[in-house]
Amino acid sequence: GQNIDQPTEMTATEGAIVQINCTYQTSGFNGLFWYQQHAGEAPTFLSYNVLDGLEEKGRFSSFLSRSKGYSYLLLKELQMKDSASYLCAVTDSNYQLIWGAGTKLIIKP
């Protein structure tokens, strides 16, 4: 079956760095997405990785290793507004998005 695993919840301190991991087992792979979702709002796009390596975008970076079925989202210089759920999603061979359950990130002052 298809499966995406990510931690349920993480806590970090304002100004620090946090890494949210995501592992996947899917039938085929056509890219991995990270979305941010604040409570009561729709998800917003953060990053897209289809090749191995690190993609940096401001305070957020996303890494992919296809051979390991592994990705992480790195958030630097954490701000209180970064408190949200972070959803990992993989596009399979049929370009269907498989969603992880999301990681709730709690930022403390």
Next chain:
Amino acid sequence: GAVVSQHPSRVICKSGTSVKIECRSLDFQATTMFWYRQFPKKSLMLMATSNEGSKATYEQGVEKDKFLINHASLTLSTLTVTSAHPEDSSFYICSARRASEDTGELFFGEGSRLTVL
């Protein structure tokens, strides 16, 4: 970037009535739109895939007669919750995929919070 508009953002209705939620892609054509349901503190649950000009594909366990989906044009899909019950109260979100892209990136609507009394 691509914009998807969802309306209404909040709706309260009585049990037994029907509610229609619209999802529009404002600046691009979307051959495929997706409807999700999200329970509190849970991830997105795909309900159905809506394809322009054809019948929607429903996920297992989703009642097609209860959740009517229509994708009449390349920019509009609607979800109608028929004979609503309190257990249908939830956050419903639509997303759209650009017709010209194969990356799978989705653009989300703002979501609609349905409360059935």
